[in-house]
Amino acid sequence: MKRILLATAATALIAPAAHAQESVNVGIILGFTGPIETITPNMAAAAELAFQEANDSGLLDMQLNPVRADSTCIDSAAATAAAERLITADNVAAIVGADCSGVTIAIVNNVAVPNGVVMVSPSATSPALTTIDDDGYFFRTAPSDARQGEVLAEVVTDRGIDEVAITYTNNDYGLGLAESFTASFEERGGNVAMTAAHEDGRGDYSAEVAALQASGAQHLMVFGYVDQGGRGIVQSSLDTGAFDSFFFADGMQGQSIIDAIGAELDGKVVGTVPGSDNPGTEAFYEIAEGAGFDGTTSFAPESYDAAALITLAIAAGGSADRTSIRDHILTVANEPGEEILPGELARGIEILLEGGEVNYIGATDVELVGPGEAAGNYRVYEIQNGSFETVEFR
Amino acid sequence: MTDFLNAFVLLANFVIVPATAYGAQLALGALGVTLIYSVLRFANFAHGDTMAFGTAVAILFIWLLQAWGVSIAPLPTALLALPIGILGACALALGTDRLVYRFYRRQRSAPVVFVMVSVGVMFIYNALTRFLIGVDDRRIDDGERFLFTVAQFRAATGLEQGLALRTSQVITVVVMVIVTAAVFWFLQKTRTGKSMRAYSDNEDLALLSGINPDRVVRITWLLAAALATIAGVLYGLDKSFRPFTYFQILLPIFAAAIVGGIGQPFGAIAGGFIIAFAETAFTYAYRGFLGYVLPEGWVPPGLVQLLSTDYKFAVSFIILVIVLLVRPTGIFRGRVL
Secondary structure, three states, X not given: OHHHHHHHHHHHHHHHHHHOOEEEEEEEXXXXXXXXXXOXXXXXXXXXXXXXHHHHXXXXXXXXXXXXXXXXXXXXXXXXXXXXXXXXXXXXXXXXXXXXHHHHHHHHHHHHHHHOOEEEEOOOOOHHHHOOOOOOOEEEEEEOHHHHHHHHHHHHHHOOOOEEEEEEEOOHHHHHHHHHHHHHHHHOOOEEEEEEEEOOOOOOOHHHHHXXXXXXXXXXXXXXXXXXXXXXXXXXXXXXOOOOOEEEOHHHOOHHHHHHHHHHHOOOEEEEEEOOOOHHXXXXXXXXXXXXXXXXXXXXXXHHHHHHHHHHHHHHHOOOOHHHHHHHHHHHHOOOOEEEOOOOHHHHHHHHHOOOOEEEOOOOOOOEEOOOEEOOOXXXXXXXXXXXXXXXXX | OHHHHHHHHHHHHHHHHHHXXXXXXXXXXXXXXXXXXXXXXXXXXXXXXXXXXXXXHHHHHHHHHHHHOOOOXXXXXXXXXXXXXXXXXXXXXXXXXXXXXXXXXXXXXXXXXXXXXXXXXXXXXXXXXXXXXXXXXXXXXXXXXXXXXXXXXXXXXXXXXXXXXXXXXXXXXXXXXHHHHHHHHHHHHOHHHHHHHHHHHOHHHHHHOOOOHHHHHHHHHHHHHXXXXXXXXXXXXXXXXXXXXXXXXXHHHHHHHHHXXXXXXXXXXXXXXXXXXXXXXXXXXXXXXXXXXXXXXXXXXXXXXXXXXXXXXXXXXXHHHHHHXXXXXXXXXXXXX
16 A cells, blocks of 8 residues: 555656646545445555556556545445545546445435546445436446346246245345346246245244245245345245245355255255456456455455546546546447456557557456446356356356 | 145145144243243243253253264254253253342332343343354254155155154154143142242232242242243254344243233143244235135135235234233233233
C-alpha cells in the first residue's frame, strides 16, 4: 500500500514536468469501516493496482489519481455524504463502488445519477440493482443474485424436468433466488408446484417437507444454507422418502452436508456455485502478490476488474469525460476485440488508443449483460461418491 | 381398498408418525414444567435450557463411549449415556436451587419473582451449555437409523405410498410410555410421591403433618431435571442437537402444559399430543390424501393446506389462547395461572 502511494506520488510529481499531463481523480467508495471492513482494504488495493498499472504504462495523457471514501456498508446517509464529497470536492471522473447493495442503491439514486457519474460496483449483488433507474451510469462486476436463478432454471430444464417444488430460507437471499428462479423456470415452460419458506435453526422440518411432498412435485429446489435449515429439509426429505432429487443453490454447497448425510446423497443432487475456469484469476492473484496484498479475499478480483473497466473506458473514449466513460464501458467489457487479462492493461490501452477493440476478460471473466452487470459464471456440480463432481461451467 | 390403504400410509408417514414422536417429546417436557409448577408454584422458564444442558452432558459422554468403542448397536449410544446426562442435569438443578431459588423461597417471594428469576437462570444455563459444547448442530443418532425405510416398506407391501419408521421415533414413544408410567406410579403409590402431592395441595397442612419441605423440593428438582434430560436426549436423537432449538421448544412445551391443565401430570401428556398433532395436522397439505380418498374429478386443484408451515408455532398459541379464554383451567382442570 505504502509503495503504491509512494509510486503514485512520485509519478504525479515527475509526470507533469515531463508531459504536462493532467491529473484525474477517480473515486473508490467502499466500507472501510463497518461489517465488511475486513475485506475492503484488499478490494481498494486491487482497484488502485489497476489504476497504477495504467499510470505506469504512460500511454494515457493523464494520471489517474484514486481517492478513497468510506461507504460504511450500512449507513446510507453517511455513504451518500461521502459520495457527494467525491463528486463535488474531488471532482472524480468515475467511482469504483459502492460495496453493499443498500448503500449502493442510495448512492446511485441520490448522487451518481443526478450528477452523471459512472459507478462500477464490485460487490453489490441485489437483484434490485438490475432494474434501478440509472440512465446507464451504474455497472457491476458482481453478478446479480437473480442470475443464479436463471442458471438453475437452465440446469433444471436441460435435464428434462418441468415440475419442481421450492423451499427457501426466509430472508432476502432465499426469497430473491426463489423469485428469479420461478420467473425464468416458468418462462421456459416449467411449473413450480409449490414455494414454501423455511426458518433456519429449527430442530424439526417434517411439517415443511410433508407440505412440499403433497404438492406432487418429484424434484426439490433447496435455496438455503448448508449448516442450517437447508440440511434439515434434505435430511427429512430423505428419511420420509418425500424427495430423492434435489437442486442446490450456492448456499448449500459445503462438505458438511456430505459429512452429515453421507452416501444417501450420491446421485441425487445437482447444484450451482459461482466460479469459472478462467486463467485471468490466477494471473490476478500473482500480480496482487507482487503488489503486496492478498488477492484471494472476497471481491478483490471484482474490484480490480471494476477499476480496469473504468481505465479502459477512458482509453477507449480518449478522455476522462464522465459521459464518455459511461458510453465506452460496455464496448471494452464485451466482445469483439483482443482479450485482456489482469496485468495486460497497458496492451489494452495501446490497442484502444490505436483505434482497435478489446474484450476485457480480467480476473473474473468479465462479461456485462443487460443493464451493465456481470453475466456471472457458475460451476454446476453433482454429488457422486461422496464428493462434489464438477459437471460443467455456465 | 388399495386407495384407502395408500391414503392411510401417506397420512401415517407425514402426519401420524412424526406427530406422535414430537408429541411424546413435548409431553415429557411439559410433565417437568407441570411438576415444578404444582410443587414449587412457578412457571420454570429455564426448563428448555435444562433439557439442553442435560443433553449436552449426555453428548459429551456419548463421545467418550464412542472413543472407547462401546456401543449397543443397533440401539443408539445415547441411551447408554442418558443416565450420565440425568446426573449432570440433577447436579445443575440442585446447585441452582441451593444458590438461587432457596434464597427467594426463604424470602417467601411472590410467584412472579420466581418466574423472573427463572428467566435469569435460563440465560445462565443458555451460556453454560454453549460454553460446554458450543452452538453447532450435533447428530447423535448412531446405530441403526431405521426400523424400516420407505423403499423397504414399498417392496414389502406393494403399495404406491411408503412409510418409514425411524429407530429414534420408536425409542421416543417407548421411553415416554415407560417414564410416564413410572412417574405416575411414583406420585400415586410411594410415600415420597404422596408427600409431594400433599405439599402441592396445601403447603401448610403438609408441614403440619410432618413432611420435610426441603426434601420435597429436592425430589421435585431431581424429577424435573431427569424428565428434562430424557425429553432433551430423545428430541436430540430424533432431530438433532442444537442449543438454540431447545430454547424454541420451550414455547410449545408451555402451551402443552397449560392446554392440558397446568399442575396436572396427565394434562401435560394430553397437552403434548394435542399441540403436536394440531401443529402437524393444520399445516399439512391434504391434496395427495384426498386424491386417494375422493372419487376422480372431485379432487380440488389447490394444495388443501389450512395454514402455511410458517405458522406452525402460531397454531400452538392459537390453541393456547382459545383454551385460556374458554376454559382457563385447561382441559384437565389444573390451577388457574
